[in-house]
Amino acid sequence: MTERQQFFALIMGGLIFLAIVELVRRRKLKEEYTWLWLLTGVIIFLLVIWYDFLRFVTFMIGARIETSALFIFGLLFLILINLWFSVKISSLQDRVKNLMQEIAIMKYKKTAKKKTKRRKGKK
Amino acid sequence: MKKRLIIIPAYNEEKNLGKVIKEIRKYDRKSDIAVVDDGSIDKTGLMAEKLGVILLSHKNNLGYGAALQTGFKFGVKRKYSFMLQMDADYQHKASFIPRFFKEIEKGKYDVIIGSRLLEKSGYKIPALRKAGMILFGKITSIIIGKRITDPTSGFRVVNRKVAKLHASDIYPTDFPDSDVIIMLNFAGAKIKEIPVTMRSSNKKKSMHGGFKPVYYIFKMFFSIFLTLFRRRERLYD
Numbered sequence: 001m002t003e004r005q006q007f008f009a010l011i012m013g014g015l016i017f018l019a020i021v022e023l024v025r026r027r028k029l030k031e032e033y034t035w036l037w038l039l040t041g042v043i044i045f046l047l048v049i050w051y052d053f054l055r056f057v058t059f060m061i062g063a064r065i066e067t068s069a070l071f072i073f074g075l076l077f078l079i080l081i082n083l084w085f086s087v088k089i090s091s092l093q094d095r096v097k098n099l100m101q102e103i104a105i106m107k108y109k110k111t112a113k114k115k116t117k118r119r120k121g122k123k
Numbered sequence: 124m125k126k127r128l129i130i131i132p133a134y135n136e137e138k139n140l141g142k143v144i145k146e147i148r149k150y151d152r153k154s155d156i157a158v159v160d161d162g163s164i165d166k167t168g169l170m171a172e173k174l175g176v177i178l179l180s181h182k183n184n185l186g187y188g189a190a191l192q193t194g195f196k197f198g199v200k201r202k203y204s205f206m207l208q209m210d211a212d213y214q215h216k217a218s219f220i221p222r223f224f225k226e227i228e229k230g231k232y233d234v235i236i237g238s239r240l241l242e243k244s245g246y247k248i249p250a251l252r253k254a255g256m257i258l259f260g261k262i263t264s265i266i267i268g269k270r271i272t273d274p275t276s277g278f279r280v281v282n283r284k285v286a287k288l289h290a291s292d293i294y295p296t297d298f299p300d301s302d303v304i305i306m307l308n309f310a311g312a313k314i315k316e317i318p319v320t321m322r323s324s325n326k327k328k329s330m331h332g333g334f335k336p337v338y339y340i341f342k343m344f345f346s347i348f349l350t351l352f353r354r355r356e357r358l359y360d
Contacts, residue, residue, distance in 0.1 A: 094292070097185055097189050097296065100181050100182055100183065100185060100189075101181070101185075101189070101192065101193040101196055102196075103182065104159070104179040104180055104181055104193050104197075105179060105193070105196060105197050105200065107179075107180065108177060108178060108179050108197070111178075
């Protein structure tokens with residue numbers, strides 16, 4: 001890895017880290033979702049300053065050059081995070097469905113009560 | 124007297140709903156009717172109110188299965204003994220309703236499904252759909268060890284025990300067909316098909332018929348496969 005590549009990776013890792021902290025500070029991102037992103041920033045940082053480890057990882061996965069190893073792990077990370085979001089979306093979809101069903105039933109209950117009251121009032 | 128509920132999920136059915144309710148009342152005056160307006164953009168909800176039926180309305184469109192489930196949730200909460208589901212597109216003939224209730228009230232079966240293929244009728248089914256019905260019917264029959272000819276039929280009646288399962292989170296709300304039959308069979312439910320005839324749907328894209336066939340086939344295979352490995356609920360202990 002050239003010095004320029006290292007510098008670029010360090011800058012990117014730092015920027016991701018700062019962006020996450022700022023989003024949490026502004027309450028635009030929940031703490032629950034930050035750990036994965038922070039971990040990514042830390043891993044990028046570690047791989048850049050601990051170059052021998054990156055070489056070792058590259059050797060272990062059978063990649064030829066270090067940047068390919070980084071690329072593969074980046075891709076894997078994106079796949080995993082998308083899967084995690086799909087799980088979250090499914091759970092949220094279920095909750096929205098249950099809420100809307102509950103509202104529909106409660107709304108009927110309210111209308112039925114009103115109608116009964118009106119009828120009693122007429123009598 | 125055991126309470127009966129007829130659940131009609133409806134999406135943009137203002138033109139058909141009147142005919143459907145009128146026909147139901149002609150053949151069945153004992154049952155309560157609940158229309159689940161699934162976020163229609165026409166006047167389906169208003170129409171249901173005018174007709175004096177129970178109206179359960181979704182703020183947004185949740186889909187056929189979720190609309191049905193709302194009806195079941197309502198029925199379970201209100202302690203109905205039997206719940207019949209039918210479509211709002213005037214495809215299902217209300218003249219069969221008394222037979223459905225007569226069968227289920229005998230207490231021998233937990234689910235009665237109206238089948239278009241059990242007896243020969245003049246009902247025309249598009250070739251691709253018929254092939255799907257036969258294929259999933261065969262798969263379902265093999266798995267449960269009982270002949271099922273029309274697993275996609277949305278004309279069926281269930282008792283309270285089955286309705287409770289339908290109202291729970293294990294009910295698949297996107298295209299509840301063969302997978303539900305298999306799930307119910309594994310739960311110990313006794314299922315029977317009775318022959319029915321239906322009208323051809325006059326809508327180009329009805330709530331039940333407008334689904335994408337490719338996704339349907341994938342979903343059904345995947346869902347049936349998963350049903351085989353899921354924890355099995357029990358209707359009777």
